[in-house]
Structures are given as C-alpha cells and as structure tokens.
Amino acid sequence: MIKGIFETHINVSNYQNSAAFYDKLLNIIPLFEDSTRKSKFYWVGKPGESMLGIRENYPSPLIQRQHFAFKVNLDDISSARDYLSDLGIETTNFLGESSENLLVFPFMPAVSIYFKDPDGHSIEFLAMLKDPPKPELDIMTLQEWEELHGRG
Known part of the structure; x- marks a missing residue:
C-alpha cells in the first residue's frame, strides 16, 4: 500500500x-x-x-542532523550536480568523494549524489535504475555497472 x-x-x-x-x-x-x-x-x-x-x-534549539532523499531521473543527476555547483553547493557520492564518480547501490539499484543544507542535513538526489537488483554485489561505479550490463 x-x-x-x-x-x-x-x-x-x-x-x-x-x-x-x-x-x-x-x-x-x-x-x-x-x-x-x-x-x-x-x-x-x-x-x-x-x-x-x-x-x-x-x-528545541538542538539540531539533530537528518537525512532524506529526493527522487530524480538518472538523466537529471549530472544537471543537478552542475546546478548545485553553480549555487556554490558541494556534492559528493556516498563515500564522500567527488560526485563526478557516480556510485551504484546494486541492492536497489540506484545512483545518487549527496549535499548538505545550511544546518548540515544530508540531502540526496536518488535515481532508480531500470536493471534488476543485484544485492549480492558491493557498491560500484556507474561505469562498472554499465559494463556489467553490456552497455559500457
């Protein structure tokens, strides 16, 4: 439901x-x-x-850092990254590295970028991939995922 x-x-x-x-x-x-x-x-x-x-x-005045994700399309990840960069907002991947190196969560599968708001809340733009989930695999780059599916 x-x-x-x-x-x-x-x-x-x-x-x-x-x-x-x-x-x-x-x-x-x-x-x-x-x-x-x-x-x-x-x-x-x-x-x-x-x-x-x-x-x-x-x-209360105590701020507990929180995390939430906005769903986006895969084609929009790069433009969202550029848009945020133009606003002076740093984006990273899941490992805290440059978001130029997009990572796939195979268990979903999905790709995302992360950034923070003025209070340090963790925000994610997440795009689901159309491939079937592969929960047995570890996080990998989008390029590795594409090659795994014969698209690289």
Whole structure:
C-alpha cells in the first residue's frame, strides 16, 4: 500500500536562511510560510505529491542532523550536480568523494549524489535504475555497472 514518503519535516537553526537555500532547489515549490511559528512548507515535485517542512528550533534549539532523499531521473543527476555547483553547493557520492564518480547501490539499484543544507542535513538526489537488483554485489561505479550490463 505504501507508495513513498509524503511529508518530511526538519528542524533548522534559522528558518529564513534555510528557506533561502530550499527556495533555490529545482522543483521545490513554496507552499506556505508561517513567520509566527518560524516555519515554511514546500511541495516537492508536483503540488500534492509530497511535502517538505522546515521549522526553526522545534522542538528545541538542538539540531539533530537528518537525512532524506529526493527522487530524480538518472538523466537529471549530472544537471543537478552542475546546478548545485553553480549555487556554490558541494556534492559528493556516498563515500564522500567527488560526485563526478557516480556510485551504484546494486541492492536497489540506484545512483545518487549527496549535499548538505545550511544546518548540515544530508540531502540526496536518488535515481532508480531500470536493471534488476543485484544485492549480492558491493557498491560500484556507474561505469562498472554499465559494463556489467553490456552497455559500457
């Protein structure tokens, strides 16, 4: 029955700084801002599909770093990496290395890049691959995955 995550909320140290960050991400659509509660909400992708909420110092000023992933298409990974770089946002692969070297998680299979928001929350752009999962394999480069499937 479960189709995906509809709503994610994160605690931020300064909702205006975080809003300025999230306002720049592609397909993050501002939905509602409540300055009294120091919070802002966004549609992710199309309105009504999924939502991200940010809220300053809730329930406390302690920020617990969190991780979440946005689903993207494989063709969009490189352009997303370039877009984030143009914004001055560093991207890495799963191992913390340059995101130029894309890695595949064979158990899914999927490819992703990682970056951080102003509070250090770990954000991932993840693209599912159309190949069948290979959980017996370790993480490998996209080039190795493609060669394994006769496309390299």
